[in-house]
Amino acid sequence: MNNIFLAQIVGIVAIFFWLISIQSSKQYKILFLQAVANLIYGFEYILLGVIETAFMNFTSFIRCLLFYQKRKQDKDISNLYLILFSFLVILFGMITYSGYLSLIPIIITLFYTVSSWMKDSKWIRIVFLISAIMWIYYNYKVKAYVCIVGNIFEIISGALSLIRFKDDKNI
DSSP, X not given: OOHHHHHHHHHHHHHHHHHHHHHOSSHHHHHHHHHHHHHHHHHHHHHTTOHHHHHHHHHHHHHHXXXXXXXXXXXXXXXXXXXXXXXXXXXXXXHHOOSGGGHHHXXXXXXXXXXXXXXXXXXXXXXXXXXXXXXXXXXHHTTOHHHHHHHHHHHHHHHHHHHHTTTOOOO
């Protein structure tokens, strides 16, 4: 089976978890579902041969699991974790840098890191929306075609979740 075709199938599964995360009411649920989606996206990008993006997704997987545990226990996430994961994203980004295109997942992952560290879930949803727009270009360039459709759904879902939870500060 062709890796690009298999990557599209894996991408569909990841999109499913990502879209559910956007509509979740509690931040810890968002983070858990993002962890699952990031793990699956990591395998998709490996199949596409985009190692730098796989590294970003695997780093996000670990970050989301750690942040999920903290939020589920209703604890604040230390500034040290924010600094650590930001450092790891930049380090892995420098190690795997392959041109201007590889800056997109690095920037997006930094945005995700900061927004998931914040206690107000509104910021995660706003970052989802902005990042989905950036992902469309990136996914087209790396042949993650199914993810482009998922990005469009992310934009719609993100906008709806901002409306749905506009007065909520779900933790």
